Amino acid sequence: MNDKEIVELYTSRNESAIKETAAGYGGYIHRIVGGILRDPSDSEECENDVYNILWNSIPPEKPMSFKAFLGKVARNAAFDRYWYNNAEKRGGRMDIVLSELGDCVPSGESVERAAELKELAGYINEYLRGLDKRKRQVFVRRYWYCDGIKVIAERFGYSESKVKSMLMRMRAGLRKYLERQGIAV
Amino acid sequence: MKEERKLIEAIGMIDDKYIEEADMAKGNIKFRRIMVAAAAAAVLVCGSAVAGNIYIARREGGSSTIPVYTSVADRDRIYKDFGFYADLPESFSNGYTFEGGYKGSARDVSNEGAVVNSFSVLTCEYSNGDDTIMLGMNAEGYDEYEDESEVIEYNGYKLYYSSNMYKTVPADYVMTDQDKADEASGKYIFSYGTDDVEITEFKYLGWDQNGTSYSLSGHDTALTKDELVSMAEELIDIQK
Numbered sequence: 001m002n003d004k005e006i007v008e009l010y011t012s013r014n015e016s017a018i019k020e021t022a023a024g025y026g027g028y029i030h031r032i033v034g035g036i037l038r039d040p041s042d043s044e045e046c047e048n049d050v051y052n053i054l055w056n057s058i059p060p061e062k063p064m065s066f067k068a069f070l071g072k073v074a075r076n077a078a079f080d081r082y083w084y085n086n087a088e089k090r091g092g093r094m095d096i097v098l099s100e101l102g103d104c105v106p107s108g109e110s111v112e113r114a115a116e117l118k119e120l121a122g123y124i125n126e127y128l129r130g131l132d133k134r135k136r137q138v139f140v141r142r143y144w145y146c147d148g149i150k151v152i153a154e155r156f157g158y159s160e161s162k163v164k165s166m167l168m169r170m171r172a173g174l175r176k177y178l179e180r181q182g183i184a185v
Numbered sequence: 186m187k188e189e190r191k192l193i194e195a196i197g198m199i200d201d202k203y204i205e206e207a208d209m210a211k212g213n214i215k216f217r218r219i220m221v222a223a224a225a226a227a228v229l230v231c232g233s234a235v236a237g238n239i240y241i242a243r244r245e246g247g248s249s250t251i252p253v254y255t256s257v258a259d260r261d262r263i264y265k266d267f268g269f270y271a272d273l274p275e276s277f278s279n280g281y282t283f284e285g286g287y288k289g290s291a292r293d294v295s296n297e298g299a300v301v302n303s304f305s306v307l308t309c310e311y312s313n314g315d316d317t318i319m320l321g322m323n324a325e326g327y328d329e330y331e332d333e334s335e336v337i338e339y340n341g342y343k344l345y346y347s348s349n350m351y352k353t354v355p356a357d358y359v360m361t362d363q364d365k366a367d368e369a370s371g372k373y374i375f376s377y378g379t380d381d382v383e384i385t386e387f388k389y390l391g392w393d394q395n396g397t398s399y400s401l402s403g404h405d406t407a408l409t410k411d412e413l414v415s416m417a418e419e420l421i422d423i424q425k
Contacts, residue, residue, distance in 0.1 A: 002264055002265060004261065004264070028208075064201070064425075065201045065205065065395075065396075067205065067208070068201030068202075068204045068205055069201070071204055071208075072197060072198075072204070075197050076197055079193065079194070079197070083190065101189045101192045101193060101196075116191070117191060117194055117195050117198065118198070120191065120192070120195035121195040121196070121197075121198035121199060124195055124196060124199055125199055125200050125203070128199060128200075128203050129341050133206065133343075133393070136203060136206065136207070137206060137207045140199070140203050140204065140206070140207035141207050143193070143196050144196055144197070144199065144203075144204060144207065145207065145208075
């Protein structure tokens with residue numbers, strides 16, 4: 001079943017939409033959620049949340065790219081659970097990912113959150129557009145999919161030190177780019 | 186963590202195309218030169234030179250001589266048949282008109298000879314008088330374009346242009362010492378599958394858009410680089 005047909009199942013409120021999504025993209029959802037939440041029971045609950053969110057989102061949403069849409073739903077659901085679970089705890093693997101990104105963000109002023117996030121996302125898109133494809137893929141694998149350094153190195157055939165070096169340069173580049181735009185988050 | 190959380194949430198909102206692009210990312214394969222299957226020729230193998238990297242592979246492909254589309258197919262039909270979306274024009278503004286669409290297959294082969302990936306390709310033929318060019322499409326992307334490609338930007342997409350001399354030879358052709366020297370010097374790129382030895386200039390323009398890889402290419406085509414770029418821009422503009 002193709003994506004358009006799956007979306008049509010959601011739109012017509014046919015419950016087999018969930019089954020078809022799981023058949024086609026269960027592994028993809030599992031990998032995204034599992035990359036953020038390491039606890040298996042947490043991941044399983046979160047994956048169930050993802051299907052519920054999809055069911056409640058389509059309609060009114062009509063995603064052009066169903067895979068990218070459900071990927072975003074999965075990522076957001078996993079991070080929501082992560083923030084909730086880790087409100088007090090610090091030091092986990094995701095904290096390392098987050099602390100790396102902290103280097104990119106000029107500190108200081110604040111603006112309205114929603115507008116700020118949208119603006120920031122727009123600038124990140126601009127920054128990504130200027131990167132070579134391979135570098136962009138590495139950046140997105142690390143900071144969107146939250147893949148580990150070792151996993152990225154194996155995927156691209158790079159050494160771990162090369163991946164770290166690429167990420168460090170891109171973070172520095174992103175920080176400079178955001179500073180030039182006057183972004184302070 | 187407050188600032189980092191904002192950034193991680195903003196990264197969660199990046200364009201779908203970058204998410205899809207990273208999802209398709211594969212390692213251990215680099216292509217120095219890529220050549221699309223010429224649909225109207227007999228079933229052929231696209232020889233692509235092996236680059237000097239331990240991870241290097243070559244991309245091979247073949248295409249049927251029998252068209253699967255005798256008229257332009259819509260994006261849903263293409264998705265059903267090939268697994269990617271593409272919007273095709275009946276004709277380009279410079280007069281090149283759709284002649285047929287051909288299904289082919291391609292595979293990526295490691296330098297140890299192992300097939301590491303295989304996929305379908307759609308090659309559409311567009312002609313204007315005696316001149317024909319190929320519009321190639323697949324969902325696999327090009328991990329690396331050849332280093333000497335010229336990069337042209339259009340609406341945020343990077344178009345990679347190259348022009349090389351190809352020596353296309355029969356499948357059972359045995360390379361001479363001069364051939365080996367010519368290949369080593371970069372004078373010719375060798376490709377296989379024609380009945381006779383042919384030397385042609387191969388112009389190639391490739392780009393990725395929304396998870397689909399496109400290429401416009403032709404042997405001894407009358408089209409200039411700028412004309413190929415204009416056609417690519419037309420294609421980019423009509424994609425939904």
